[in-house]
Amino acid sequence: MTTRQEPPANGRATIIDRHRLVEVLNAGTQFILVTAPAGSGKTILVKSWLESQGATRPYAWASIERGELDPQRFWSTLVTRVRQCLPTDATVDELAPAPAFNAELVIARLIADLELVGILTIVIDDVHEVKRTGVLEQLTSFLGRLPSSTQVVLISRHDPQLGLHRRRLEGQVSEIRLDQLRFTVDESKELLAAAGITLSDNGLQLLHSRTEGWVAGLRLAAVSMAAHPDPERFVVDFSGSERMVAEYLMAEVLDSLPSDVRRLLVNTSILDRVNGALGDLLTGDAGTEGHLSALAEACGFVIPLDTRGEWFRFHHLFADLLAAELRHSQAPEIPNLHMAAAHWLSEHGYVLEAITHALAADDHALVASLLVEHYFSLMLDGRQATVRSLLDTAVSRSDAPELAAVLAADELIGGSLDQAAAHLALAEHRAPEVPEDRRRRFEIMLYVTRLTLARRIGDFQSVLDAPQPAALFAEPLSNEDIAMQSDARALILMNLGIVEVWSGRREDGDQHLTAAEDIARKIRRPYLEVSCQVHRAQSLTWSSFAAARSVAEEVIATTERHGWQNDPVAGAALVVLGSCLVATGRVAAAERAFRRAEETLRSDLEPAVGFVLHTGHGIVNLVKANYAQAITSFLEAERLGTSLASKSPLALMSRCAMLYSAVLANETNLVQKALDELTEAERNSGEVREVIAVRSLANGDAHGALAVLKATVTEAIGVHHRLVLIRSLLLDARARYMMDEVLEAQNSVERALDLAEADELIIPFLFLETTDLLKRHPRHQTAHGGFLTLIQDFLSGRELDGDGGHPRSVAVSLSETELRVLRFLPTNLSSAEIASEIYVSVNTVKTHMRNIYTKLGAHSRSQTVEYARNLSLLSHTVHAG
Amino acid sequence: MRSHTITSQARGIVKKPAIPIYEIRLRGVLGGTLLSAFPTLTAAAIDSDTVLSGELPDQAALFGVLSLIESLGLELLGVQQVART
Numbered sequence: 001m002t003t004r005q006e007p008p009a010n011g012r013a014t015i016i017d018r019h020r021l022v023e024v025l026n027a028g029t030q031f032i033l034v035t036a037p038a039g040s041g042k043t044i045l046v047k048s049w050l051e052s053q054g055a056t057r058p059y060a061w062a063s064i065e066r067g068e069l070d071p072q073r074f075w076s077t078l079v080t081r082v083r084q085c086l087p088t089d090a091t092v093d094e095l096a097p098a099p100a101f102n103a104e105l106v107i108a109r110l111i112a113d114l115e116l117v118g119i120l121t122i123v124i125d126d127v128h129e130v131k132r133t134g135v136l137e138q139l140t141s142f143l144g145r146l147p148s149s150t151q152v153v154l155i156s157r158h159d160p161q162l163g164l165h166r167r168r169l170e171g172q173v174s175e176i177r178l179d180q181l182r183f184t185v186d187e188s189k190e191l192l193a194a195a196g197i198t199l200s201d202n203g204l205q206l207l208h209s210r211t212e213g214w215v216a217g218l219r220l221a222a223v224s225m226a227a228h229p230d231p232e233r234f235v236v237d238f239s240g241s242e243r244m245v246a247e248y249l250m251a252e253v254l255d256s257l258p259s260d261v262r263r264l265l266v267n268t269s270i271l272d273r274v275n276g277a278l279g280d281l282l283t284g285d286a287g288t289e290g291h292l293s294a295l296a297e298a299c300g301f302v303i304p305l306d307t308r309g310e311w312f313r314f315h316h317l318f319a320d321l322l323a324a325e326l327r328h329s330q331a332p333e334i335p336n337l338h339m340a341a342a343h344w345l346s347e348h349g350y351v352l353e354a355i356t357h358a359l360a361a362d363d364h365a366l367v368a369s370l371l372v373e374h375y376f377s378l379m380l381d382g383r384q385a386t387v388r389s390l391l392d393t394a395v396s397r398s399d400a401p402e403l404a405a406v407l408a409a410d411e412l413i414g415g416s417l418d419q420a421a422a423h424l425a426l427a428e429h430r431a432p433e434v435p436e437d438r439r440r441r442f443e444i445m446l447y448v449t450r451l452t453l454a455r456r457i458g459d460f461q462s463v464l465d466a467p468q469p470a471a472l473f474a475e476p477l478s479n480e481d482i483a484m485q486s487d488a489r490a491l492i493l494m495n496l497g498i499v500e501v502w503s504g505r506r507e508d509g510d511q512h513l514t515a516a517e518d519i520a521r522k523i524r525r526p527y528l529e530v531s532c533q534v535h536r537a538q539s540l541t542w543s544s545f546a547a548a549r550s551v552a553e554e555v556i557a558t559t560e561r562h563g564w565q566n567d568p569v570a571g572a573a574l575v576v577l578g579s580c581l582v583a584t585g586r587v588a589a590a591e592r593a594f595r596r597a598e599e600t601l602r603s604d605l606e607p608a609v610g611f612v613l614h615t616g617h618g619i620v621n622l623v624k625a626n627y628a629q630a631i632t633s634f635l636e637a638e639r640l641g642t643s644l645a646s647k648s649p650l651a652l653m654s655r656c657a658m659l660y661s662a663v664l665a666n667e668t669n670l671v672q673k674a675l676d677e678l679t680e681a682e683r684n685s686g687e688v689r690e691v692i693a694v695r696s697l698a699n700g701d702a703h704g705a706l707a708v709l710k711a712t713v714t715e716a717i718g719v720h721h722r723l724v725l726i727r728s729l730l731l732d733a734r735a736r737y738m739m740d741e742v743l744e745a746q747n748s749v750e751r752a753l754d755l756a757e758a759d760e761l762i763i764p765f766l767f768l769e770t771t772d773l774l775k776r777h778p779r780h781q782t783a784h785g786g787f788l789t790l791i792q793d794f795l796s797g798r799e800l801d802g803d804g805g806h807p808r809s810v811a812v813s814l815s816e817t818e819l820r821v822l823r824f825l826p827t828n829l830s831s832a833e834i835a836s837e838i839y840v841s842v843n844t845v846k847t848h849m850r851n852i853y854t855k856l857g858a859h860s861r862s863q864t865v866e867y868a869r870n871l872s873l874l875s876h877t878v879h880a881g
Numbered sequence: 882m883r884s885h886t887i888t889s890q891a892r893g894i895v896k897k898p899a900i901p902i903y904e905i906r907l908r909g910v911l912g913g914t915l916l917s918a919f920p921t922l923t924a925a926a927i928d929s930d931t932v933l934s935g936e937l938p939d940q941a942a943l944f945g946v947l948s949l950i951e952s953l954g955l956e957l958l959g960v961q962q963v964a965r966t
Contacts, residue, residue, distance in 0.1 A: 157952075158951065244909040247912050
């Protein structure tokens with residue numbers, strides 16, 4: 001469903017002014033509950049009330065779809081509606097689909113945004129359609145935290161269990177129930193008059209008492225009577241019948257219609273929505289479109305879903321009654337109708353609806369092929385919950401091997417990697433059973449799944465070894481293949497690229513990641529795009545931390561804009577950002593980034609990202625001289641590095657960093673033992689030579705240190721990153737000062753500064769005891785005076801002290817986020833810089849600043865700071881990182 | 882219920898679990914169209930009401946029927962379990 005408009009348009013259905021109910025609605029309580037059975041006129045009442053308020057009360061209307069299973073879709077609909085009803089959409093951030101969904105985060109953000117929005121009414125219609133307790137819990141949590149400026153109207157067929165008892169006791173809940181909704185005799189008269197029907201007082205009384213003021217009954221009666229030669233007679237017959245009101249009237253309505261219209265209503269009752277082409281297909285007639293428009297004009301039971309008059313749906317009660325009529329009169333036809341609908345919907349790209357009808361028609365081959373073909377696209381559309389439910393149904397009825405492949409792919413999203421591997425093995429085993437015409441897409445799916453799984457468990461070697469399926473790039477391609485392939489190809493290139501970057505084939509990796517990113521951009525898959533960008537940022541850290549940082553920050557801003565802050569992709573970006581911050585000596589800021597990353601990645605830490613995270617932690621601890629913790633972090637990084645590929649250069653890197661920490665911690669035996677275990681090749685790496693040099697220096701053996709560093713500093717042998725060279729040069733300088741070779745020492749320091757300044761690589765200076773080196777470095781001879789001063793500032797601990805934590809303020813009037821922004825105001829950071837500090841968009845920061853000004857009654861930033869200081873709101877001022 | 886089944890099994894008695902029979906009373910007389918929505922239940926008209934009865938193997942089946950009753954806008958007067966097969 002992409003076209004559904006909210007709230008439902010009323011067509012020409014007459015809206016009766018119902019004063020006594022409007023009074024209840026106008027009472028101004030924060031919660032309004034409208035609960036009554038189907039057809040009681042709940043929606044139309046609330047809608048006409050809101051429309052009569054005009055612009056004085058903006059409202060957002062979200063209906064829960066029939067049988068809704070996707071919390072993501074409900075919340076994104078609600079966010080969209082709230083955005084749409086505000087004069088500018090800048091206040092409320094949009095929510096874009098992503099495979100994983102974190103409701104709590106989205107709710108927290110929406111609540112924070114609603115605080116800024118001011119007066120607003122939110123209508124949630126068809127609350128009874130919430131069948132999953134998860135959504136109910138989310139709604140309960142949402143309602144419990146709403147700011148008082150937000151009013152909520154809940155419309156439901158039965159009392160929703162949403163924890164409103166306390167609010168009811170506080171007098172904050174108004175209710176409208178069945179008895180109030182019943183039409184009075186006068187209202188019934190008005191309704192009939194609007195349909196051009198006049199009855200005698202007696203006839204009106206009869207009709208009213210027979211329908212008991214039930215509005216759906218009155219409306220059905222009105223439709224029948226409009227076509228009836230003798231309305232009075234109609235009422236008498238109706239009153240004399242014992243049949244159910246709805247059933248009697250429905251039969252009358254259908255009888256009064258021409259046979260083609262009648263067929264249209266009954267046959268299309270299997271659909272959630274209908275358009276001209278589908279209606280023609282299911283009835284075998286032409287002219288559906290005209291009939292639907294006429295019906296929508298004539299009665300309130302056919303509801304247009306768009307302004308173009310293309311799609312319509314039936315009032316739910318009306319649809320259910322028609323479906324009963326279909327079952328009653330032409331049960332054997334039903335599977336054929338579902339089948340025809342399934343094919344039309346699949347050909348026109350309405351995949352989920354097509355699968356639903358294919359399931360109803362028991363066409364398992366179609367179900368399996370639709371799921372295989374569209375799984376990745378649906379997942380990227382954020383429809384995993386719905387797909388999961390359809391998949392469960394399909395699996396319970398069919399054991400097609402294709403379903404095993406879909407199950408494997410599905411487990412990769414928030415499921416179990418072991419389960420994924422098991423399903424994958426089964427699918428591979430049974431591949432020969434897949435019919436020839438469906439084989440190609442099946443193999444593409446298997447390949448994508450295999451690749452993703454291997455990448456996620458860090459089995460990089462098998463990715464590099466696996467041959468690409470010939471089918472993937474075979475010609476000629478059908479249109480369906482190309483559509484499936486855009487998503488699949490982007491996924492394949494992305495996974496390949498990630499593995500290559502981590503396996504030392506960065507050039508190939510960058511190329512593949514860029515290609516995947518290009519496809520993702522073209523097919524509008526922002527989620528895939530940022531996933532590629534994160535790993536490209538990681539790759540960039542080898543050449544430029546500044547460039548890597550800027551890509552990582554861009555990704556973080558994008559995730560924030562789309563509501564994916566808690567998605568693993570945001571976590572991975574924070575890890576890259578953290579490692580860039582570490583390299584440039586921003587240790588406290590790096591720790592903040594790592595902490596936030598860990599919150600995001602708790603359940604989904606893939607080995608490659610984990611490696612960077614633990615390495616980062618290790619270096620932070622090294623700088624803080626927490627050697628024991630540093631050793632633990634580096635050991636964990638090494639474990640992950642080893643798991644990525646058997647002979648990983650990363651593993652050796654971590655091992656050396658660990659040994660480095662061990663030397664500083666005086667773990668002499670551990671270091672000797674580890675050095676003894678190294679292979680000849682490993683001994684020739686720049687990192688191992690550093691470790692030996694550090695040990696020599698610790699033992700006062702300057703000669704030994706110089707000797708071992710020679711290959712590194714003179715010929716750059718075994719140096720795969722300039723950080724190694726910088727560190728070696730600094731160690732070299734220390735050794736030379738010990739030997740009183742002052743000029744040579746200064747020369748090495750100057751070379752280290754040369755290499756470090758462009759990318760601000762401050763970190764080596766922070767843990768290599770360089771205070772003396774820098775103090776003795778001649779100011780008048782260096783080309784890096786400013787940089788030298790900056791390093792000395794860092795060495796004096798200025799930055800490290802900045803991270804004092806920000807305990808919650810006692811101030812009630814400012815929200816948590818506003819307080820966070822407020823504490824940056826005394827610094828000279830621009831709003832863009834504040835935004836990057838707290839990982840939100842510039843617009844959000846500006847909005848918060850506006851609100852802070854308003855709340856404090858200030859007219860400028862300096863005035864705000866002054867007022868805030870007087871109110872002791874700034875007691876935990878942060879440093880400017 | 883559960884413990885009963887387990888005991889029976891423990892004794893080695895092979896016995897199908899008893900399926901409950903429910904009676905659901907609705908206001909008004911349902912015609913063929915509406916009755917076709919409940920193909921597994923039989924209907925009887927009693928005092929201008931309709932009583933649907935039949936086997937509903939578990940609570941999920943029962944709630945399925947109740948939800949259908951709600952969506953068809955029928956007025957529910959009562960539900961009871963009358964026997965087990």
